[in-house]
Structures are given as structure tokens and as C-alpha cells.
Amino acid sequence: MITLVIYDITDDIVRNKIAKTCKRFGLSRIQKSAFLGDINSSRRKELISKLRRILGKNRGNIQIFVLCRADFALREVIGYEEFNENEEIVLV
Amino acid sequence: MITLVIYDITDDIVRNKIAKTCKRFGLSRIQKSAFLGDINSSRRKELISKLRRILGKNRGNIQIFVLCRADFALREVIGYEEFNENEEIVLV
Numbered sequence: 415m416i417t418l419v420i421y422d423i424t425d426d427i428v429r430n431k432i433a434k435t436c437k438r439f440g441l442s443r444i445q446k447s448a449f450l451g452d453i454n455s456s457r458r459k460e461l462i463s464k465l466r467r468i469l470g471k472n473r474g475n476i477q478i479f480v481l482c483r484a485d486f487a488l489r490e491v492i493g494y495e496e497f498n499e500n501e502e503i504v505l506v
Numbered sequence: 507m508i509t510l511v512i513y514d515i516t517d518d519i520v521r522n523k524i525a526k527t528c529k530r531f532g533l534s535r536i537q538k539s540a541f542l543g544d545i546n547s548s549r550r551k552e553l554i555s556k557l558r559r560i561l562g563k564n565r566g567n568i569q570i571f572v573l574c575r576a577d578f579a580l581r582e583v584i585g586y587e588e589f590n591e592n593e594e595i596v597l598v
Contacts, residue, residue: 466584
């Protein structure tokens with residue numbers, strides 16, 4: 415199943431940990447605060463549990479969505495997705 | 507169908523226009539740069555067309571996802587969603 419993680423976290427350290435965890439689980443960055451990838455249900459649950467632990471009592475919001483193939487096929491992308499080595503968006 | 511709009515836009519004016527358009531189409535803010543709501547297919551297409559026009563040649567990325575009920579039921583939310591009158595997240 416395709417998994418989408420979007421987050422809104424002001425603390426740099428926490429935010430970076432969230433991004434690293436998403437990457438470690440095989441998700442790809444699609445926006446500054448959004449990751450997407452195809453992972454199975456048990457891995458997704460593991461990821462959710464890790465994200466929950468990382469956020470802990472810190473301020474912020476993380477949302478995890480699951481998309482079936484049919485839904486994913488309807489995705490629309492406007493503009494460009496571009497990131498540099500530091501995983502920040504490069505606005506060329 | 508449930509529609510999720512996520513965006514990554516640095517220009518304040520463009521970003522605000524995107525947010526206002528999402529609101530006008532009946533979507534609710536769930537994160538600083540994410541809106542969610544139940545709109546039909548033709549309204550979604552109209553929204554996409556408007557968002558495309560607003561972004562125009564400006565830098566940024568907007569992604570629109572469609573979620574069926576079964577997928578949406580798997581959504582996980584970690585942390586709080588809180589916004590003030592100005593639609594910015596209130597971190598209490």
C-alpha cells in the first residue's frame with residue numbers, strides 16, 4: 415500500500431528525526447514536509463509507532479495516509495519537486 | 507471522494523491564495539500547508555484547474571490526492587491540529 419506522511423513540526427531536531435525515519439523506512443521526499451512510498455502494512459504500523467515515539471510530547475502534527483493503487487492513480491502534481499543533498503527543496 | 511491538498515510554496519501571496527481557494531472549495535485545514543475535504547470529482551477537477559492557474563509560473567509544488575473511504579479509514583493522526591483565526595497553527 416502506498417503510504418503518505420505529512421507533518422507540521424516547528425522544532426528542527428524533531429522534524430529532522432521524522433524525515434530521517436521516513437527515509438529509513440524507504441519513503442521518498444515529495445515536499446519539504448511530505449514523504450511517500452510503497453510499504454506493507456506491518457512496516458507502516460512500525461513506522462507510525464516510531465513517529466509517535468519521536469514526536470512524543472513535542473508540539474506538532476503528523477498525519478499518515480494510505481492510498482490504494484486506484485486512488486493513487488488520481489494524484490495530480492502541480493509544479494516541480496526538487497530537493498538538494500540536504501533534503502531541502504531547491505527552488506531553481 | 508475525499509480530497510487532500512498538500513503544498514510547498516515559499517511566496518506568501520501565492521500560498522495564501524492557494525489556502526483561500528481550498529477553503530472556498532469546502533476543504534478544511536488539517537496542517538499549515540494541507541487541506542482535506544469531501545468534494546465530488548467535477549469540483550475536484552475545477553479546484554485543480556484553479557490551483558494550477560494560481561501557481562502559474564511561480565515556484566512551488568502542489569499535490570492533490572484522492573482517498574476512498576476504505577483508505578481514509580486507515581488515516582493516523584499523531585499530535586494536535588490547532589489553528590487560530592488567521593488559519594495559522596496555534597502551538598499551545
